[in-house]
Amino acid sequence: MTTAPSPVRDPAWSLPRSAIGLWLTESLINAAITVAVVVALLVWIPDDLGGPMPFLRWAVPIAAAVDVVVTVAVRPWFKHRVYRWEITADAVHTRTGWLSQTWTLVPVSRIQTVDVTRGLLQQVFGLATVAVFTASSQGTVRIWHLEHGMAQRVADDLAARAERVRDQAT
Known part of the structure; x- marks a missing residue:
């Protein structure tokens, strides 16, 4: 992590730990929406697509899974350290x-x-x-x-x- 430019210094107080619970809840809500959209896309994408589109059947769920993991497992705790x-x-x-x-x-x-x-x-x-x-x-x-x-x-x-x-x- 880089240091703050002078004369700005890090503020002294962090947020309460209950902020992690709030961010985690927001992340879980966003993850549920992401999963719903991915499922809808997978149902909507026809099986007989030609050309480069079949990769969406595996690429979209992988991208969504990475997004959900980062959003739920990393973001709330990292934000708590930074804010x-x-x-x-x-x-x-x-x-x-x-x-x-x-x-x-x-x-x-x-x-x-x-x-x-x-x-x-x-x-x-x-x-x-x-x-x-x-x-x-x-x-x-x-x-x-x-x-x-x-x-x-x-x-x-x-x-x-x-x-x-x-x-x-x-």
Whole structure:
């Protein structure tokens, strides 16, 4: 793994382990859809195809099997190792992505709005996402899959800090 470009450093906190359960559930749902599509394709592809098409009878299931194994057996644990977050006195800092990684740093002074959202699966796993918005179209940072209580405390703290910074600027 390559090191982060200076002055960006890895954020201090990882996500709760329950995020693995959420990602695993999402992966199993996607795997079920993949299997259904592959079965439908295999039923749809006629047996008497000429030319290069017969290879689809074995290539499609192999590709789907590799996709399912990577999606279910690798992705959730790798994402848990990679996704990190931190809030310092001056900024919100995240690292996201499991293949292509993104470091995002948003100064507290730029924060305009802080939201907490909970999708259906997040509710099942007791998780929530904190979204920190700035005036910039590129300035939104999301801290995915925090425990719900922690997400609410983070959002309240960030909103209070941003308000204090705005009050000091006026």
